[in-house]
């Protein structure tokens with residue numbers, strides 16, 4: 180499938196442009212990964228949709244990555260990422276998986292009805308911060324809620340710099356407040372629990388235009404036509420929406436920095452405690468305890484901070500253990516291999 184699309188429409192930005200050497204600028208083809216199949220990436224250039232086999236060098240690439248290709252459409256290199264969402268793989272094998280790269284803005288979607296939950300929003304903010312992506316909290320179902328303003332200001336209190344909007348996700352004019360982040364050149368992603376209105380919001384942002392663009396038709400190995408969903412969609416407003424399945428099941432793993440950034444106020448208080456190893460329980464001169472007593476700090480926020488910090492530590496420990504185990508296993512295989520070769524050679 181060939182199609183004309185500008186690099187800007189694909190989400191190209193100066194951050195990537197400045198990584199190009201002069202000869203790359205002149206001769207290389209710039210491509211963005213739009214979908215991953217089992218054995219190949221589907222990449223979009225400004226004039227064609229191409230397939231690229233996945234090999235050991237490219238195994239850790241993901242949707243949203245920018246690549247440079249040579250004149251034969253072979254990989255030269257992947258450009259440095261601006262941001263990256265990772266997740267712990269499902270099951271006991273706690274291996275990190277790359278989920279989406281080069282997202283600019285994450286819409287943290289939460290509904291204003293019974294599902295409204297500040298601690299859950301904080302969890303998503305930690306993920307956004309860890310990925311180096313700007314979060315925007317999008318509160319849906321404003322039409323079903325009488326105290327939308329109170330809830331908006333409760334979210335705003337989590338962080339005075341945070342952008343918070345409320346919408347009726349079904350209504351296009353209500354979603355115009357998202358225009359700042361959905362312009363051409365921008366890449367966005369959505370995160371939120373089930374039923375909060377993510378699909379509704381995507382449909383509203385998409386209008387009716389994505390039908391053909393959202394699908395990739397290709398021949399499978401038996402010559403049959405198959406249609407697969409793209410993980411990247413082009414919004415009529417100009418932005419690129421990265422919607423990989425894994426985005427919706429993101430977990431906290433090895434993201435201490437993301438949690439600390441989300442709870443910068445708690446971190447700042449903790450740094451003022453008299454003892455540097457203060458546990459913030461009964462120690463004298465504890466700023467956290469003082470802030471709780473004066474109601475400057477919400478006990479819910481402190482307990483969620485502790486919970487998320489320990490959750491990510493637990494998941495990172497599993498990652499580290501996994502790596503150590505893999506290493507030990509690798510060594511064992513090598514030793515056994517050497518031993519068996521020795522046996523075969525009759526040593």
Ligand SMILES: Nc1nc2c(ncn2[C@@H]2O[C@H](COP(=O)(O)OP(=O)(O)OP(=O)(O)O)[C@@H](O)[C@H]2O)c(=O)[nH]1
Nearest residue numbers: 319320321346347348349373374375376377378379
């Ligand atoms: N009244 C109202 N209903 C909404 C709004 N946003 C979503 N809904 C409804 O809420 C229900 C769930 O919305 P979805 O868009 O399917 O939610 P989702 O987040 O995509 O859910 P998953 O696919 O399970 O992740 C649907 O019936 C929507 O019509 C809103 O702003 N106002």
Ligand SMILES: [Zn+2]
Nearest residue numbers: 452457459465
């Ligand atoms: Zn303390």
